[in-house]
Amino acid sequence: MAQTKIVLADYDSSYLLILERVFVREYRFTAEIVLLSEKGALEQYFAEPKSIDILVINEKYYDQTFSRHNVTHLFILTEEEPDRESGLFTNMIYKYTGGKTILDNVISRSGISHSTNLRSGVAKVIMVYSPVGGVGQTTLAAGICALLARNFRRVLFVGIDGLQTFGCIVRDGSRLAAGIENTLRQKSKYAYEKIKPMILSELYDIIPPFSSSLPSLGVTQDHLLFLIDTIKTSGDYDFIVVDGGADFTEDMTRIMAFADQVLLITAQDRNSLYKLHCLLDNIDYSDTSKFILACNKYRSDEKNHLTSAAGRLYPHTELIEYDGQITLSNIDYLAGLRSMQRLGQFFI
Numbered sequence: 512m513a514q515t516k517i518v519l520a521d522y523d524s525s526y527l528l529i530l531e532r533v534f535v536r537e538y539r540f541t542a543e544i545v546l547l548s549e550k551g552a553l554e555q556y557f558a559e560p561k562s563i564d565i566l567v568i569n570e571k572y573y574d575q576t577f578s579r580h581n582v583t584h585l586f587i588l589t590e591e592e593p594d595r596e597s598g599l600f601t602n603m604i605y606k607y608t609g610g611k612t613i614l615d616n617v618i619s620r621s622g623i624s625h626s627t628n629l630r631s632g633v634a635k636v637i638m639v640y641s642p643v644g645g646v647g648q649t650t651l652a653a654g655i656c657a658l659l660a661r662n663f664r665r666v667l668f669v670g671i672d673g674l675q676t677f678g679c680i681v682r683d684g685s686r687l688a689a690g691i692e693n694t695l696r697q698k699s700k701y702a703y704e705k706i707k708p709m710i711l712s713e714l715y716d717i718i719p720p721f722s723s724s725l726p727s728l729g730v731t732q733d734h735l736l737f738l739i740d741t742i743k744t745s746g747d748y749d750f751i752v753v754d755g756g757a758d759f760t761e762d763m764t765r766i767m768a769f770a771d772q773v774l775l776i777t778a779q780d781r782n783s784l785y786k787l788h789c790l791l792d793n794i795d796y797s798d799t800s801k802f803i804l805a806c807n808k809y810r811s812d813e814k815n816h817l818t819s820a821a822g823r824l825y826p827h828t829e830l831i832e833y834d835g836q837i838t839l840s841n842i843d844y845l846a847g848l849r850s851m852q853r854l855g856q857f858f859i
Contacts, residue, residue: 515542515623518556520568521588521606524548530567533610537618541625560663562749565621567613569606581663581749584621588613634667634748636739637858638767640755641776642790643783647807648776649677650837650845652754655774656715657846658855664749666715667742671735671766672756675720680842685711685719692721692728695738703741714843716748732762736769750858759790767794772858775804775826779815788823802826803857808833829854 517534521527527546534544547553553572562581569588577585588606604616618624639652652668659666670677678684687709694702711717721728725735739751753770755763767773775796777787787804796802806817809830817828831850845851 515564516545516562517542517565518545518547518561518563518567520547520553520566520572522548522550522569522571526606530610530613533614537614538625560660560665562663562665564623565617567604567617570603579663581665584617584623586613586617586620634743634745634751635772635858636743636751636753636770637772637774638753638755638770639774639776640763640767641757642759642786643777644757646776646778646783647837648757649680649754650842651774651776651805651807651831652752653680653842654845654851655855655858656750656752657842658851659750659752659858660715661843661846662855662859664859665747666750666752667710667748668715668717668752668754669735669739669742670718670720670754670756671725671732671763672754673725673758674756675724677754678720681711681717681719683711685709686722687719689722692730695730695734698734698737700741702738703745706738732760732766736762736766739766740769759793764794771801773802774854775802776807777804777817779806779809779813779817781816784816791823791825796826799827803854804828805831805854807831827857829857 515538517538519527519530519534521530527548531544531546534542538544545556547556550572557577557580560580563583565584565586566577566582567586567588568577570590573587585602587603589603590606592605602620604613637655639648639655641648649670656666656668668680678686687706691702691705691709694705706718709719711719721730725731739753742748742751753766755766773796775787775790777783804826806815806828809815810833817825829850831854832848834848837845
C-alpha cells in the first residue's frame with residue numbers, strides 16, 4: 512500500500528513543526544508529510560501537477576488555483592472560528608483549536624489514519640481498442656494520456672500489441688532492457704519493480720516497447736495483464752491507458768473485461784463500419800458507463816455510415832474531427848482539440 516501524501520502549509524513555521532509532530536505520531540511510516548511555510552516554496556512546490564491525499568492549508572495561502580491539482584481531501588485553516596451554518600464549514604478548521612483536535616477532524620472527515628491508508632493503489636484502466644487498422648488508435652491513446660496529464664493526473668501508457676510499433680511516441684527510441692521478458696513470463700510480483708526504472712517520464716509516463724515482438728519473446732497479453740494489475744494496485748498512477756492493438760484474442764478480451772473503461776475506435780467509411788459490427792457482435796457492450804465509441808478522422812463533408820446503420824445500437828459516440836496538424840509528435844495539439852476535451856469528460 513502506498514504512503515498517504517499529506518501537505519501542511521502555513522506561514523508560521525513554528526506552528527507547522529508542532530502540527531507535524533502530531534501528524535507524525537499518528538501516521539508514522541504510512542505517510543509522506545510535506546511542510547510548506549514560505550510563500551515562494553509553496554508556489555514552487557505546486558508549479559507542477561500534484562496528487563495529494565490530504566492538504567491542510569492556511570486560508571491566506573489558499574486560492575482557486577489549487578483546484579487544478581488532484582487533492583482528495585482539502586482542509587482550510589481559519590484564524591477565526593468558521594460559521595457552522597456556512598456551506599464551507601465541512602472543510603474549514605479553526606487553526607488555534609489544537610493540533611490533536613485538527614488531526615481528529617482530518618481523520619474523521621477523510622477516513623484516513625495510519626491503519627486506513629487512502630491510496631489502496633487502485634488506478635483506473637482505460638483500454639483503447641480498434642478492429643480497424645490505420646484508424647489512429649495509438650495516436651488517440653497518446654492523446655488521452657496527454658489530456659489526462661494536462662488535467663493533473665498521473666498517467667501511464669502501456670502498449671500490448673504483439674508487434675511493438677508504438678515506439679514512435681518515444682522520443683529517444685528507448686526500449687526495454689533484454690531479459691525483462693523472463694520476469695514477465697514467470698508472472699513475478701517483482702516484474703513492475705524491475706521495469707519501473709526503465710519507465711520514461713515526459714508529460715506522461717510510458718513503458719518503452721520490447722526490443723522484439725511479443726510472440727518471439729514468449730510474452731503474451733496475459734503476462735502483460737498481470738503486470739498492469741500489479742501497477743494498478745501500486746498507487747503510482749491515477750490512470751493506465753492501454754493501447755490494445757488490433758488482434759482479437761482470448762487474452763485481449765480478458766483485458767477488455769478487466770479494464771474499467773473501453774474506448775472503441777472506428778472511422779466513418781463503410782469498411783470500418785463492417786469491421787466494427789464484427790467486433791460488436793462478439794462483445795457485450797451494454798454497460799454504457801464502460802464503453803464509448805470514437806469516430807476518428809471525421810469529415811463533415813463525407814458520408815458518415817455510422818448514422819445509416821438501421822436498427823443498430825452503438826455505445827455513446829464522439830466524433831473526432833480530422834485535422835492535418837495531428838501527428839504523434841504533436842500530441843499536445845490533439846489533446847487541446849474541443850472534440851478531445853469532450854471525449855476526456857467520459858474518463859475524468
